[in-house]
Amino acid sequence: MQSSASLLQRQKLSMVASPQLIESIRLLQLAHAELHQFVEQELEKNPLLEPASNDGEAFGDVLPNSGEDQYIGARENDVARPTMAGSPERLGEWKSLRNTSNNPPGNRPAFDEFAALTETLHDHVARQIALTALTPQERLIAGQLAAHLEDTGYIRANLLELAESLNIRGADVARVLGTLQHFDPPGIFARTLSECLEIQLRQRDRFDPAMAALVANLEMLARRDFQALKQRCGVDEEDLLDMLQEIRALDPKPGNRFQSGASESIIPDVWVMPSPGGGWQIELDPDTLPKVLINQSYVAEVSRRAGQNSKDMAFLNECLQNANWLIRSLDQRAKTILKVATEIVRQQDAFLEHGVAHLRPLNLRTVADAINVHESTVSRVTSNKYMLTPRGVFELKYFFTVAIASSEGGDAHSAEAVRHRIKAIVAEESLDDVLSDDDIAVRLKETGIDVARRTVTKYREAMNIPSSIQRRREKRLWLNGDQGLKAS
Structure with a gap:
C-alpha cells in the first residue's frame, strides 16, 4: 500500500474564550470584598479609570458611546405573585430600586443599630483590676496573669515560670491568682474545668463534701456512671439529681459571654423587603457594588498630547478598551445577581411569608431556565453571596435544596x-x-x-x-x- 502526503483546507467553527471573557466569568463568583480588591488593582493599573463619587452615580452611567442608562436598578418588573393557600391572591411588585431616593430610608435595615461596641473580657478584667486595692507588686502580677487569660476565661500559664520571670515568690503569684478568681464573671482565672466549677460553687456557698466529690469525678459524669457517682458522693438518687442540676446551671466557659474583639459581620449583597403594595422589593446593596468611571477629560487631554505617536495611541486605546470592559463586566455582574435573586425570591415566596417549613425544593437549572442563562452562571452567582430577608441573612445557596x-x-x-x-x-x-x-x-x-x-x-x-x-x-x-x- 503506497502512502502519500497532501494539503487540505477545512473550515471549522469553534468557540474560544478570550482572556477578558474568562475574567468576566470569574467576576461573577467573587465576593464583594474580593471584587473591591480586584477593582482597586484595576484602578492602579489603568490611568483612565477613577472611582465614582458616592452620590448615587452608578458605574454604568458613564459608559462611553452609550446614551442608555446602564444602572442595574433602572427597570421595574411587575410579576404575578404566587397564590398561597390560606391567603388572598394579589399582584406582587418585584422591584429593583435605582437609589435611596426611591426607597425611603426608614424601609432599609439600619445595620449600625445591631453593631454596638461591646466590652471584651480583657477590658472587663482590666477595669476590675483597676478598682481593686492592690500593691504595686500585686498589680504587676495581676497584669501578667490577665495577659495570659484566654477568651474562654481560663488561664494556662505556668505559675512557677511566671514567678521566676518576675523574680518573685510563687506564693505571691498564687495569692494574686486567688484574688482574681473572685472577679466577675464567676469562674474566670480557673486552670481546669473542675477548678472553674469549684469557684462558681464556692461563690454560691454550695461546695460541700458531696459536691466536691462530684466535681473531682467529672469523668464519671461524662460516662454517665450514675451508680458509681452515688457511691463516691455518698448520696441517694434524689440528691444526686439535684446536684447534677446545679452543675448544669454553671458556666463551663465563663469568658464566652464576652466578645474577644470586633466581630466580622456578613454584608448582604441583596436586600429583600416587603413592598407597601404587596410582594417584595429586591435591591442590591450599593456598598457591595464598586463604582468606577472613565475620566473623559483626561482621555481627551492624553489623546491630544499623544498626537501621531502610534505607541502612545496604542497604549491609550488598550487602556480605554480595558476600562470599557471593566464597566460593562461590573454592570453585567450586578444585573445577573439581581436577576438570580429576583427569581429565587419568586420561587421561595412561601418561605419569606411562613418560614422554613414552606421552603420549596429548588435547583440551579430551574432558576437558569427562568432567567435564560446557563446553569453554571447561576452556580457562580450564588457562591459567597448573601441575601437579607425579613427572616434573617441567608447565603443564596441556602435556597437550593433537593x-x-x-x-x-x-x-x-x-x-x-x-x-x-x-x-x-x-x-x-x-x-x-x-x-x-x-x-x-x-x-x-x-x-x-x-x-x-x-x-x-x-x-x-x-x-x-x-x-x-x-x-x-x-x-x-x-x-x-x-x-x-x-x-x-
Whole structure:
C-alpha cells in the first residue's frame, strides 16, 4: 500500500474564550470584598479609570458611546405573585430600586443599630483590676496573669515560670491568682474545668463534701456512671439529681459571654423587603457594588498630547478598551445577581411569608431556565453571596435544596423543610414517647413526606441530634427527677 502526503483546507467553527471573557466569568463568583480588591488593582493599573463619587452615580452611567442608562436598578418588573393557600391572591411588585431616593430610608435595615461596641473580657478584667486595692507588686502580677487569660476565661500559664520571670515568690503569684478568681464573671482565672466549677460553687456557698466529690469525678459524669457517682458522693438518687442540676446551671466557659474583639459581620449583597403594595422589593446593596468611571477629560487631554505617536495611541486605546470592559463586566455582574435573586425570591415566596417549613425544593437549572442563562452562571452567582430577608441573612445557596417526594402525590418537600420538621418532632417528644428513626419516618409519612429511615438518620446526625436511646437517657436524667435515675 503506497502512502502519500497532501494539503487540505477545512473550515471549522469553534468557540474560544478570550482572556477578558474568562475574567468576566470569574467576576461573577467573587465576593464583594474580593471584587473591591480586584477593582482597586484595576484602578492602579489603568490611568483612565477613577472611582465614582458616592452620590448615587452608578458605574454604568458613564459608559462611553452609550446614551442608555446602564444602572442595574433602572427597570421595574411587575410579576404575578404566587397564590398561597390560606391567603388572598394579589399582584406582587418585584422591584429593583435605582437609589435611596426611591426607597425611603426608614424601609432599609439600619445595620449600625445591631453593631454596638461591646466590652471584651480583657477590658472587663482590666477595669476590675483597676478598682481593686492592690500593691504595686500585686498589680504587676495581676497584669501578667490577665495577659495570659484566654477568651474562654481560663488561664494556662505556668505559675512557677511566671514567678521566676518576675523574680518573685510563687506564693505571691498564687495569692494574686486567688484574688482574681473572685472577679466577675464567676469562674474566670480557673486552670481546669473542675477548678472553674469549684469557684462558681464556692461563690454560691454550695461546695460541700458531696459536691466536691462530684466535681473531682467529672469523668464519671461524662460516662454517665450514675451508680458509681452515688457511691463516691455518698448520696441517694434524689440528691444526686439535684446536684447534677446545679452543675448544669454553671458556666463551663465563663469568658464566652464576652466578645474577644470586633466581630466580622456578613454584608448582604441583596436586600429583600416587603413592598407597601404587596410582594417584595429586591435591591442590591450599593456598598457591595464598586463604582468606577472613565475620566473623559483626561482621555481627551492624553489623546491630544499623544498626537501621531502610534505607541502612545496604542497604549491609550488598550487602556480605554480595558476600562470599557471593566464597566460593562461590573454592570453585567450586578444585573445577573439581581436577576438570580429576583427569581429565587419568586420561587421561595412561601418561605419569606411562613418560614422554613414552606421552603420549596429548588435547583440551579430551574432558576437558569427562568432567567435564560446557563446553569453554571447561576452556580457562580450564588457562591459567597448573601441575601437579607425579613427572616434573617441567608447565603443564596441556602435556597437550593433537593426534593423529598410527597407520600400523597402532591408537591415535593425540600430537604431543609424536612430537617426542620424532624427537629420539631424531636422537640415535642416526652419521656414516655421517645421516637426511633423508624417512628419519625412514619410520622413524616403521615404528614405527607415520603422519606426512608436511613434518610432520617442522616439528617438527624447532621443536626447533632442524639439517638433515641441517648435522648431517653437525657430526659430521664433532666426531666423526670421524681422517678430517679435508672441505669440504662
